[in-house]
Amino acid sequence: MRELQEGADRRLRAWRGRAAGGAALAAQPWHAARERLRAAEERTRLPIANVLVLVVALSLPFWPVIDSRWLRILVLVGIFVVLGLGLNIVVGYAGLLDLGFVAFFATGAYTYAILSSPASPALQADLNWWLAIPVVLAVGSVVGVLLGLPVLPLRGDYLAIVTLGFGEIVRILLLNVVGLTNGAQGLFNIPRPEFAGWVLEALDHWYWVLVLASFILAFAVGRMRASRMGRAWEAIREDEDVAAGMGVNTVKYKLLAFAMGAAIGAFGGLVFAGFFTFVNPSSFTLLVSINVLSIVVIGGMGSTPGVVLGALILIGLPEVLQFDETSRLLSLFNPIVPFADTSLWGRQLASARFIVFGLMLVAVMALRPQGIFAAARPQVRLPRASGR
Amino acid sequence: MATSPAEPTLRDEAATAMTRLRTRSLTMRFEGLVALDAVDLEVRPGAIHGLIGPNGAGKTTLFNVVTGYHRPTSGTIELDGRRIDGLLRHEIAEAGVSRTFQNIRLFGxxxxxxxxxxxxxxxxxxxxxELAGRMRPHSDHRALAAVRxxxxxxxxxxxxxxxxxxxxxxxxxxxxxxxxxxxxxxxxxxxxxxxxxxxxxxxxxxxxxxxxxxxxxxxxxDPALLLLDEPTAGMNPAESASVVRLVRRIRDELGVTVLLIEHAMSVVMGVCERITVLDYGRKIAEGTPAEIQGNAAVIEAYLGTSAAQGGGRAAPRA
Amino acid sequence: MFWFDQLINGLTIGSVYALIALGYTLVYGILQMINFAHGEVFMLGAFAGYFVLLAVGGDDLGGATIIPAIVLAMFVAALASSSAAVVIERIAYRPLRNAPRLAPLISAIGVSVALQNIVLRMTGGRDRVYPRIFPGGSFGFGDFQVGYIQAFLIVASVLMMAALLVFIQRTRTGRAMRAVAENRATASLMGIDVDRTIVTTFVVGAALAGVAGVLQGLWIPNIRGTMGFLPGIKAFTAAVVGGIGSVPGAMVGGFFLGLTETVGRELLSAIPGVHLPNEWSDVIAFSLLVLVLVFRPTGIFGERVSRRA
Structure with a gap:
């Protein structure tokens, strides 16, 4: 293997040596500047940075300011990070605007709930949460493919509105197929994750599990994106017809995008069911889809750090705004702001969050379509061994 | 080059006796409009073959049909003796047909x-x-294809x-x-x-x-056949000449057979060994550049109106 | 007569769908884009009409005064919806006219979410109820009875559609709209103010949706901020069924969808052992949308567009 690579490097160096154009370019000062910039870019992608983020994230529960309220919020943020990573594949990479993502979230939550809740009217199997992970991933991806098949020929806005309908149909089914879902009452007493006597219950444990799960998912998604599959997705997003003409089986890769997004969304649902131990149809409305879409779009379509940042801002911030400390902090502005009780601002803003999200979507599209975090581009570069 | 990007030389040896691309009475109708009318086309291996004709003659439609973007109404398409009509677009690409577009279409x-x-x-x-075999959903109707x-x-x-x-x-x-x-x-x-x-x-x-x-x-x-849709459109004479050189090198050094659509007569006449002329979806002439230049039907349909413009451009010979 | 009632119900809700669907189809014809916020424009119309009816007397209205009151409510609703549409077009769509295709779509979803929640917030999340001013009786003979309110809805919307057809076919502005829909660049070269024509299209579609909001409010009195969502999707379905871009198509599609979801649900329920609650109307409508898009994307009248990039 190593020999092969070295051979490849040697040939490339030899070929590079012949390429006079490249040498001439490298001699120019602007080119050198660009090289430096590129080196900086690459440094930020080093594993060190990721490890640092992981360590900081894992250590959060030990920080003195982080109490149970914070942890609860962080768990919620974590669930939405998972959902965002899933939708990001569909919308950000493959460019398929899915407005019914809640369908997959519900699939995961209900799959586990039906198979484990004592209230489940059918198929109750006392399934262990950890064993449910592969089950939910499989069911999720199958549902993703099934919902993806009919919309394969559709593009852009048509796809959006049909998936919107799918999300709504799933909610109606949850309400009405009472023999399976227990209807509006929902399923309760869903067992918490348990492994060899250790029950996942404490908030900090949940938080750690979610951080690790998010990292594993982010790694997997990053690998997918950097592979030929990820390039196929991006090519489909850029120009589906041309991608097909270059040998990309567009049907296969669109279905794969739906399946991967759905599997990750379903995993989010599994976490949701295990954490809250209760599901009913009112948790699976269009608002979930809108929330996740806003996270992906505002964070930056196609960007993993964007998803995390988006979830922190859109899910975490409105909760933090409702803290008493926030009110006290905001009340400091009272002397300089006439005719208003500034201590209420945080709560008011939080309760108006969907108005703000909506306006943010409009503003982001008009002012910064790439979102807060532009997706890290480009992905593929020539091997550094080329000696440039 | 140290390693040839393609292995078409191997393919050539196997296929020298054959025709690289052959269409038989290829017909394409769009709701009443006949874009291709029983076109028989033969492209020999290793050729640079030109496809010319006035606007709306069906040149790009022919490309679209050959590469699977449209399904022909009737007629057959063969690549090296193998039927490729009815294959999906990516299958045609894997079979060895590749193309460029009139209006450049890159993944921006x-x-x-x-x-x-x-x-x-x-x-x-x-x-x-590696898994043997491939999934091949293929039907007149995409929804039915999924079922099949x-x-x-x-x-x-x-x-x-x-x-x-x-x-x-x-x-x-x-x-x-x-x-x-x-x-x-x-x-x-x-x-x-x-x-x-x-x-x-x-x-x-x-x-x-x-x-x-x-x-x-x-x-x-790694195409065996490369379809170029107006590769020099919108270029100045110098750029155009360098693209023509490139096209020659694609054939000479990589051994790829080229079928190209061009409006600039100087380019077509300079680089192509054989030329096919389409008019209103029909093949009206085929032959060497010299034969085409002397063909009365072609002059009437095409050269009579635009030879003057084409002649004004610099000769692209390298 | 049960089935006759269902037929009338289907036509009534269908007339509302048809009026909303016209807005989708007009805007699509001219911009090749789905105005996602159109359902909210309908909702705003319903609220504007509600406030007008409250202001002129509410439940105390009666006798001959209800006709001018309703006309005024419709007029103000049309005005309110149109103004909203002008603002939406200006801030959310126009800046993105040359952006990638997903951009205006996401922007429209943003507008839609914001409008829903602004109204929800202003109403404290509770339903508002239209004053019940319309006489509740019915007419007809024997078992075949048509409610006055339903007859009014159907007749009013048919009149509106007739007016729209005349407007599009006979007026200068209507001709400009058709020209821009046909080819924006050429229309511009012919001296048509494209921006203004686009705004006009939004205004006309929004006015129809605003009136539809009042009509529905008179029939089904409960209104709330999220009321535009389902009729929005369904009217879009109607537009697609009729062939998006086609004005007669949207009208026929609206009635067709109204009939399919009411009569269709009852037909399915007539199968022994099957009971389908009202929500299954939505499932039927969405399924119809998917089926039409997959198997006959041209709809009944329109051109094939759904696969366009």
Whole structure:
């Protein structure tokens, strides 16, 4: 293997040596500047940075300011990070605007709930949460493919509105197929994750599990994106017809995008069911889809750090705004702001969050379509061994 | 070049006696409009073959039909003796037909080398193992195609699973083929003259460079037949001449057979060995440049109106 | 007569769908884009009409005064919806006219979410109820009875549609709209103010949706901020069924969808052992949308567009 690579490097160096154009370019000062910039870019992608983020994230529960309220919020943020990573594949990479993502979230939550809740009217199997992970991933991806098949020929806005309908149909089914879902009452007493006597219950444990799960998912998604599959997705997003003409089986890769997004969304649902131990149809409305879409779009379509940042801002911030400390902090502005009780601002803003999200979507599209975090581009570069 | 990007020389030996591309009474109707009317076309291996005709003659439609973007109303298409009509677009690409577009169509938000790598897609290993056979949902109606593909669904799912597993685990074979593909694409970029631009976004390239990138991407699929739709459109004489040189090198050095649509007469007459003339979807003439220039029907349909414009351009001979 | 009632119910809700669907189809014809916020424009119309009816007397209205009151409510609703549409077009769509295709779509979703929640917030999340001013009786003979309110809805919307057809076919502005829909660049070269024509299209579609909001409010009195969502999707379905871009198509599609979801649900329920609650109307409508898009994307009248990039 190593020999092969070295051979490849040697040939490339030899070929590079012949390429006079490249040498001439490298001699120019602007080119050198660009090289430096590129080196900086690459440094930020080093594993060190990721490890640092992981360590900081894992250590959060030990920080003195982080109490149970914070942890609860962080768990919620974590669930939405998972959902965002899933939708990001569909919308950000493959460019398929899915407005019914809640369908997959519900699939995961209900799959586990039906198979484990004592209230489940059918198929109750006392399934262990950890064993449910592969089950939910499989069911999720199958549902993703099934919902993806009919919309394969559709593009852009048509796809959006049909998936919107799918999300709504799933909610109606949850309400009405009472023999399976227990209807509006929902399923309760869903067992918490348990492994060899250790029950996942404490908030900090949940938080750690979610951080690790998010990292594993982010790694997997990053690998997918950097592979030929990820390039196929991006090519489909850029120009589906041309991608097909270059040998990309567009049907296969669109279905794969739906399946991967759905599997990750379903995993989010599994976490949701295990954490809250209760599901009913009112948790699976269009608002979930809108929330996740806003996270992906505002964070930056196609960007993993964007998803995390988006979830922190859109899910975490409105909760933090409702803290008493926030009110006290905001009340400091009272002397300089006439005719208003500034201590209420945080709560008011939080309760108006969907108005703000909506306006943010409009503003982001008009002012910064790439979102807060532009997706890290480009992905593929020539091997550094080329000696440039 | 140290390693030839394509192995078409092998393919040539197998196919010298044959015709690279053959269409038999190829017909394409769009709701009353006959875009192609029983066209018989033969492109010999190793040829640079020109396709000319007035606007709306059906040239681009022919390309679209050959590459599977439209399904022909009737007639057959063969590549090296193998029927390719009815195949899906990516299957036709894998069979060895590649193309460029009249209005350049690049993956604008991807960088230069990634654009070429997409063309290399099917040359990168899925995972450590290869599966025999391929899913082939194919029907007049896409929705029905999905239904007919049902029996092969388990295999397709297994394929998908392997693709995902291979992408995440990146076994040596995947890495190795990916690396080879990158290297190959770098060489193709050198071949078309885009050295040093590998990491730029395709959208940021100049017009001429975008045309070159499109050529490199088309070549990345290792085509036996390359369809070029007006490769020199919108170029000044110098740029146009260098593209013509490139087209010759694609045939001479890579051994790829070229079928090209051109409006600039000087280009067509200078580079093509054989020319086919279409008018209102019909083939009205075929022959060497000299024969075409002397053909009365062609002059009437085409040269009579635009020869003056074409003649005004610099001769592209290298 | 049960089935006759269902037929009338289907035509009534269908007339509302048809009026909303016209807005989708007009805007699509001219911009090739789905105005996702159109359902909210309908909702705003319903609220504007509600406030007008409250202001002129509410439940105390009666006798001959209800006709001018309703006309005024419709007029103000049309005005309110149109103004909203002008603002939406200006801030959310026009800046993105040359952006990638997903951009205006996401922007429209943003507008839609914001409008829903602004109204929800202003109403404290509770339903508002239209004053019941319309006489509740019915007419007809024997078992075949048509409610006055339903007859009014159907007749009013048919009149509106007739007016729209005349407007599009006979007026200068209507001709400009058709020209821009046909080819924006050429229309511009012919001296047509494209921006203004686009705004006019939004205004006309929004006015129809605003009136539809009042009509529905008179029939089904409960209104709330999210009321535009389902009729929005369904009217879009109607537009697609009729062939998006086609004005007669949207009208026929609206009635067709109204009939399919009411009569269709009852037909399915007539199967022994099957009971389908009202929500299954939505499932039927969405399924119809998917089926039409997959198997006959041209709809009944329109051109094939759904696969266009």
């Amino acid at each position: 938000a991807m960088n230069v080398i990634e654009n070429v790598l997409v063309g290399r897609h099917s040359k990168i290993a899925v995972a450590g193992v 593909a049902l029996p092969s669904a388990p295999r397709a799912m297994l394929h998908g699973l392997l693709e995902v597993a291979g992408a995440i685990a990146q076994p040596p074979r995947v890495r190795q083929t990916e690396r080879a593909a990158i290297e190959h694409c770098a060489e193709l970029l050198q071949f078309v003259g885009l050295v040093g631009r590998e990491h730029e976004l395709a959208n940021n390239l100049s017009y001429g460079d975008q045309r070159r990138l499109e050529l490199a991407r088309a070549l990345a699929t």
